[in-house]
Amino acid sequence: MGEPAGIGGEIALKAWLSRGRGIPPFYLIDDPERLVLLARRLGWPAPVRLIDAPGQALAVFDEAVPVVPIGTAIRARSGRPDPADAPAILGAIETAVGDVQGGRAAALVTNPVHKDSLYRAGFRHPGHTEYLAELAGAPGHSVMMLVCPALRVVPVTIHLALRRAIESLSSAAIVHAGRVTEAALRRDFGIPAPVLAVAGLNPHAGEAGGLGREEIEIIDPALTELRGAGIDARGPLSPDTMFHAEARGSYDAALCMYHDQALIPIKTIDFYGGVNVTLGLPFVRTSPDHGTAFAIAGRGVARAESLIAALRLAAAMAAKRLASVLQPIEYDSV
Amino acid sequence: MGEPAGIGGEIALKAWLSRGRGIPPFYLIDDPERLVLLARRLGWPAPVRLIDAPGQALAVFDEAVPVVPIGTAIRARSGRPDPADAPAILGAIETAVGDVQGGRAAALVTNPVHKDSLYRAGFRHPGHTEYLAELAGAPGHSVMMLVCPALRVVPVTIHLALRRAIESLSSAAIVHAGRVTEAALRRDFGIPAPVLAVAGLNPHAGEAGGLGREEIEIIDPALTELRGAGIDARGPLSPDTMFHAEARGSYDAALCMYHDQALIPIKTIDFYGGVNVTLGLPFVRTSPDHGTAFAIAGRGVARAESLIAALRLAAAMAAKRLASVLQPIEYDSV
Numbered sequence: 001m002g003e004p005a006g007i008g009g010e011i012a013l014k015a016w017l018s019r020g021r022g023i024p025p026f027y028l029i030d031d032p033e034r035l036v037l038l039a040r041r042l043g044w045p046a047p048v049r050l051i052d053a054p055g056q057a058l059a060v061f062d063e064a065v066p067v068v069p070i071g072t073a074i075r076a077r078s079g080r081p082d083p084a085d086a087p088a089i090l091g092a093i094e095t096a097v098g099d100v101q102g103g104r105a106a107a108l109v110t111n112p113v114h115k116d117s118l119y120r121a122g123f124r125h126p127g128h129t130e131y132l133a134e135l136a137g138a139p140g141h142s143v144m145m146l147v148c149p150a151l152r153v154v155p156v157t158i159h160l161a162l163r164r165a166i167e168s169l170s171s172a173a174i175v176h177a178g179r180v181t182e183a184a185l186r187r188d189f190g191i192p193a194p195v196l197a198v199a200g201l202n203p204h205a206g207e208a209g210g211l212g213r214e215e216i217e218i219i220d221p222a223l224t225e226l227r228g229a230g231i232d233a234r235g236p237l238s239p240d241t242m243f244h245a246e247a248r249g250s251y252d253a254a255l256c257m258y259h260d261q262a263l264i265p266i267k268t269i270d271f272y273g274g275v276n277v278t279l280g281l282p283f284v285r286t287s288p289d290h291g292t293a294f295a296i297a298g299r300g301v302a303r304a305e306s307l308i309a310a311l312r313l314a315a316a317m318a319a320k321r322l323a324s325v326l327q328p329i330e331y332d333s334v
Numbered sequence: 335m336g337e338p339a340g341i342g343g344e345i346a347l348k349a350w351l352s353r354g355r356g357i358p359p360f361y362l363i364d365d366p367e368r369l370v371l372l373a374r375r376l377g378w379p380a381p382v383r384l385i386d387a388p389g390q391a392l393a394v395f396d397e398a399v400p401v402v403p404i405g406t407a408i409r410a411r412s413g414r415p416d417p418a419d420a421p422a423i424l425g426a427i428e429t430a431v432g433d434v435q436g437g438r439a440a441a442l443v444t445n446p447v448h449k450d451s452l453y454r455a456g457f458r459h460p461g462h463t464e465y466l467a468e469l470a471g472a473p474g475h476s477v478m479m480l481v482c483p484a485l486r487v488v489p490v491t492i493h494l495a496l497r498r499a500i501e502s503l504s505s506a507a508i509v510h511a512g513r514v515t516e517a518a519l520r521r522d523f524g525i526p527a528p529v530l531a532v533a534g535l536n537p538h539a540g541e542a543g544g545l546g547r548e549e550i551e552i553i554d555p556a557l558t559e560l561r562g563a564g565i566d567a568r569g570p571l572s573p574d575t576m577f578h579a580e581a582r583g584s585y586d587a588a589l590c591m592y593h594d595q596a597l598i599p600i601k602t603i604d605f606y607g608g609v610n611v612t613l614g615l616p617f618v619r620t621s622p623d624h625g626t627a628f629a630i631a632g633r634g635v636a637r638a639e640s641l642i643a644a645l646r647l648a649a650a651m652a653a654k655r656l657a658s659v660l661q662p663i664e665y666d667s668v
Binding site for chain 1: 579
């Protein structure tokens, strides 16, 4: 569900309306009544069908939007969040985590939440992802990856002022991001020998110390450690020359030192189709790479490309992960 | 000429070989002997013709590469610069500046130099551009712009470690870059009412102070001053969402707070065709957006797109500047 005052409901209905075009079957954990009203107001042929258990979604999906009800009536209206909805929003996330942890669903796709409303209701996590990590029993281990067909990027530091991102950059954080990313590329993306491109922090990757020393003092030691662990990590690369089409062909993911070093190239290349993936959780989780978009919510104009890409990628990752778990069993001849 | 051990000679010959495809007539200030040998070694049909004065280039250009000789034999070989060439390299730049200042040439296009060789010969300027500004009698006033068909970017701080770029960012520098850029867009690009997009420094442009205060303390006051001067300056914009195709359509140039904020998007979009333009000089100056490329010099494989784009843009800018100087003269009826 995500934040019900945002565009989550309408992009979910749009995704369902696009079923049959390579979109995996999904179900919503939401307030069915608000979805019925939303579809009616927009004039969209999206009938809603209540289900008791995720497994029923497969039979329903062709004909109706399968919904596991959250058991509460949502009070928010489009564009106007209501803090009274916070328990229902968090409850939907908990139900979803229970479903993927319990093997009843293959992957979790989350619609955007509005942190302010949750904070006012007593939520104490820095964000959606940290809450999921805690529910999954893996706090502090997750790594964010942004994916579009042309590029995968991993910001090593994320929501920090640029000055603080530089101060907080550490070899340990780069190594952690590199290890989690490499493991995910093998297991969830089916890449047998992943190549990581590690960006410098400074212009021209510091020009051997002339334009900054973080490459020498922080990034080089991290590269040495990653290579020591058998990971093909290349760099530090000049940040401005590593994202054009030819350069992108030489690696499977780019490790970036700060938010915009990762976000500028991917949003420049593919503004509407980017997917946010949380690596390092015990289950597959993706989300669209945008916010609640209150300003346009409820009008039916929000673009569903990112949610659709998030659904497709979640399904592809879940299939790869399953394949890597289900090793072929060799029987000795009797 | 630029650095004769680099790819400058061969990309200039390639540009001449592409004549007739929208490339303006140009002449080289170079050692004619080395160009003859280079063309012969590569087997390229590029005859070299010496000229005494720039004006003769027009008559020669269709049939041969017009060259104003530097009067010295170059000692460098491809890939191997020789500090003994420094006076000739600097002399070629001085001759070129004399030609544009004297009205004998419409614009100056420079091939890349290798600063190390010049420093060893006693050169004391931080770079090519600062040297040109000094020769032009306009030290400290120039502003760098990078241009490709899809985007124009102006980095307010340039070759500084990222940490130092943040420390040195000032409202005055943003206002200076904004004023010089706006004036150039009107005069040299023929845009009657230019729109400037001003990037934030921090992720999401600081989220109203939650992710850094530079937007509030440095960028907002600069925007107020620019707007007070009648300039349509918008921002501070979230750096990650301002460079995709739709967003680019809403402004004429982006003012960026640091090197990679400007260089990552433009090199991601157009790696080979970017042009470096120096604004704020008394003449039009462009250069290809790459270095000397010693590693591939002399083999004829270097791509000439950026030099060709630099020649075309210089000609277009010179034509616009001329048109803006030659105001239509209104006669009163007698």
